[in-house]
Amino acid sequence: MPSTPRVLVAGGGLAGLVAARHLAAGGVDAALVERRETVGGRVRTLERDGYRFDRGFQVLFTAYPAARRELDLERLELRRFAPGATIAGPNGRSTLADPLRQPATVSATVSNPYVSVGDAIRVARLWWTLRRSDPDDTFAGGDDRIDDYLRERGFSDRFVEGFVAPFYGGITLDRSLSTSANVFEYTFRTLAAGEIAVPAAGMEAIPAQLADRVRAAGGTIRTGVEIESIAAGSDDGSSRGERGDGGPVTAATDDGTIDADAVVVATDPPTARELTDVAAIPTDGRGCVTQYYALPAAVDLETDRRLLLNATDRGPNHVVPHSAVAPEYAPDDATLISATFLGDREEADASLADRTRRALESWYPDRRFDGLETLHTARVPFAQFMQPPGFRDRLPDTRDPTGPVYLAGDYTRWSSIQGAMESGRQAAKAVIDDLSE
Numbered sequence: 001m002p003s004t005p006r007v008l009v010a011g012g013g014l015a016g017l018v019a020a021r022h023l024a025a026g027g028v029d030a031a032l033v034e035r036r037e038t039v040g041g042r043v044r045t046l047e048r049d050g051y052r053f054d055r056g057f058q059v060l061f062t063a064y065p066a067a068r069r070e071l072d073l074e075r076l077e078l079r080r081f082a083p084g085a086t087i088a089g090p091n092g093r094s095t096l097a098d099p100l101r102q103p104a105t106v107s108a109t110v111s112n113p114y115v116s117v118g119d120a121i122r123v124a125r126l127w128w129t130l131r132r133s134d135p136d137d138t139f140a141g142g143d144d145r146i147d148d149y150l151r152e153r154g155f156s157d158r159f160v161e162g163f164v165a166p167f168y169g170g171i172t173l174d175r176s177l178s179t180s181a182n183v184f185e186y187t188f189r190t191l192a193a194g195e196i197a198v199p200a201a202g203m204e205a206i207p208a209q210l211a212d213r214v215r216a217a218g219g220t221i222r223t224g225v226e227i228e229s230i231a232a233g234s235d236d237g238s239s240r241g242e243r244g245d246g247g248p249v250t251a252a253t254d255d256g257t258i259d260a261d262a263v264v265v266a267t268d269p270p271t272a273r274e275l276t277d278v279a280a281i282p283t284d285g286r287g288c289v290t291q292y293y294a295l296p297a298a299v300d301l302e303t304d305r306r307l308l309l310n311a312t313d314r315g316p317n318h319v320v321p322h323s324a325v326a327p328e329y330a331p332d333d334a335t336l337i338s339a340t341f342l343g344d345r346e347e348a349d350a351s352l353a354d355r356t357r358r359a360l361e362s363w364y365p366d367r368r369f370d371g372l373e374t375l376h377t378a379r380v381p382f383a384q385f386m387q388p389p390g391f392r393d394r395l396p397d398t399r400d401p402t403g404p405v406y407l408a409g410d411y412t413r414w415s416s417i418q419g420a421m422e423s424g425r426q427a428a429k430a431v432i433d434d435l436s437e
Contacts, residue, residue, distance in 0.1 A: 004029050005261035005435050008251055010227040010275070013041020014417060015408040016266030017210035018070055018424030019431075023264075024219035026432045031260075032219060033253065035226035038204075039211050041268070042383065043417075045202030046376065050331035052202040056290045056380040057170065057320060057340045060206065061187070063194025065135060066421035070213075076205055078197035079326035082305040087114055087163055088363035089311030096163055097306070114162035114311065119155055126153070130189040138186045139414070143389040146172075149181035166309035169317045173286040173342055173384055180389050183414060190418075200328045206417075228252045230263055230275050232403025249404055261435065262404040264427050269385060269411050280396040282411050285382035287344045291352055292322075294373040295335040300324070301364075308363075315359035316352075317342050336375075349377045384415035398423070398430045406431055 005028055009020045012034030023030035038044070044055040060067060062078065084097035094112045115123075144152075146168060150160050160177070169175035171187055199205035211221055229252045251258045265272050273281040301308060301321050308319040316339035323330035323337075330336035339356040347355075353374045360369045392414070398407050408427035410419035 006031065006259075007262045007264065007431055007435075008033065008249070008258055008260040009264045009266055009408075010230075010251065011041065011266035011268075011271075011408075012036070012039035012207070012211070012221065012223065013266060013268075013409075014043060014207060014210065014420040015410065015424040015427070016041070016264065017207055017214055018066075018421045019264050019266055019408045019428045020214045020219045020221070020424075021070075021210065021217050022425055022428035023431060024214060024217035026428065028432065028435070030214070030217075030219035031258070032214065032221045033225040033227065033258070034221070034223045037223050039221065039223065040204050040207035042380070043203050043207055045204035047202070048376070051292070051294075051334075051336055051375060052322075052326075052329040053292045053338075053376045053378065054198070054203045056288055056378050056383055057318070057338060058203045059196045059198055060203070060417060061190045061194060062197055063190045064416075064418040064421075066418045066425070070421050070425075071206065071209060075209065077200040079200055079328070080305075081196040081307065081325055082303075083191075083195065085163065085167060085307045085309045086301075086303040087112070087166075087309050087311050088359075089114075089162065090362075093302075093308075093363055095304075095306070114158050116156055116159065119159040122153060122155055126188065127192045130185055131192040133185075133189060135186060135189060138189070139182045139392050141182070143392075144181045145178050145389055146181050146184045147177035149184060150177075162311040163309065165313075166311065166317050167307070169342055170307070170309075170340065172387065173288050175313065175317060175342055178388060180387050180391055182392070183387055186414070186418075187416075198326050198329075200326055202329070226254045227267070227275065228254060230265070230405060232263075232401075232405050262406065262431050264406045264408050264431060265401065266408040266424065266427070268382070269409065270382075272407060272409060272411075276401040276405060276407065278396050278400045278407065280394060280400065281407070281409075282385040282395070285385045286342075287379070287381040288340055288342050288383050289345045289352065289380070290338050290340045290378045291349065291356065291374060292336060292338045292376040292378075293353070293356065294330070294375050295337065295369070296371055297333050297335055299335045299371075301337065310359065315355050316340055319356070319360070344381050345379075349374060352377070385411050387415055398427050399434075404431075404434070 009032040020030045020032040046053045172179040231250045249263045320338045408424045412423045413419035
């Protein structure tokens with residue numbers, strides 16, 4: 001490269017931040033712009049009155065390869081969930097834990113009504129097989145629905161419907177388990193190799209750390225600037241050039257125009273499709289609603305830092321004991337929990353809170369939850385794009401846009417923090433390779 005090329009990164013979510021960092025580290029003049037006043041995209045934390053509310057129920061899988069590569073996990077001061085879950089249903093609550101990590105939970109897990117001895121053996125066998133596999137090979141094989149995948153391997157209906165449906169309903173926002181089994185294999189392997197955690201300062205600490213790394217590598221970040229259109233020119237003056245013609249790119253923003261040698265579009269999927277005209281960018285997504293509640297400090301849901309899963313399809317999909325896992329999420333005189341409902345819910349906030357209260361009282365029949373106080377409701381209509389079997393065959397490639405324009409977003413890989421971060425790294429690599437040529 002005879003001179004330092006300038007690359008514009010449009011969007012300050014995880015993918016854009018990782019792309020900007022690798023571009024800057026690769027000797028490129030990387031400039032990131034974000035339309036909001038803070039970076040983070042879908043990963044945000046609201047702080048109010050001593051509480052921390054993440055945007056929807058979000059967690060970090062510590063064994064994600066991209067997370068280990070891009071983040072300093074120790075500096076995030078992670079607060080870890082206990083492995084497994086507490087399953088709540090009509091017959092009370094039961095514990096499903098990982099006896100290999102917590103030997104004291106063997107008896108509780110073996111006596112769990114949702115897990116037969118055969119199911120436990122199959123889980124251990126699958127755990128052992130997938131943990132020894134290469135995560136990069138997960139999406140290379142055949143594909144099926146999660147529920148069909150599990151039943152073909154002999155798992156009981158009670159285990160699939162009582163545990164897997166709510167647990168993976170929280171991961172894929174799809175309690176029907178119609179999501180790709182490749183997603184199940186990747187995440188199951190990751191859970192076997194690591195833990196589920198949140199930073200002490202909230203999930204927004206993750207993009208904040210990535211932003212620091214962008215600046216440390218020499219990149220710049222401007223917030224409050226929205227990209228309105230992108231025009232890829234060429235040497236002969238045409239408005240849309242082919243890749244490799246050396247034409248510049250002009251981005252029109254609400255604060256003027258920006259000229260660059262290349263642009264990485266790392267916005268949300270609908271905006272990315274509008275900016276690039278790439279029809280393969282998925283815009284059909286799954287949503288959720290997460291409500292945060294305060295309870296008196298003495299209240300203990302007795303889950304031992306585990307998720308509380310709803311074994312039925314009535315009420316919230318799961319309840320999270322936030323302050324039990326991360327005390328920094330709430331004042332000392334309060335307990336913070338949340339409940340997540342899957343899909344776009346039309347019910348008013350008060351109606352959802354009432355459903356949570358009734359669910360808790362059915363799971364804890366000896367208690368009353370009249371003191372449940374609704375603090376915050378996060379409605380996320382597009383939390384993940386749809387991932388049915390074979391979805392990867394239809395996703396766009398990083399280089400699909402016309403001209404020196406590139407895509408970075410989990411929708412180029414799979415919907416996850418891993419997918420977002422890895423897409424940013426791959427986009428940066430594609431830009432640097434093409435500019436070098």
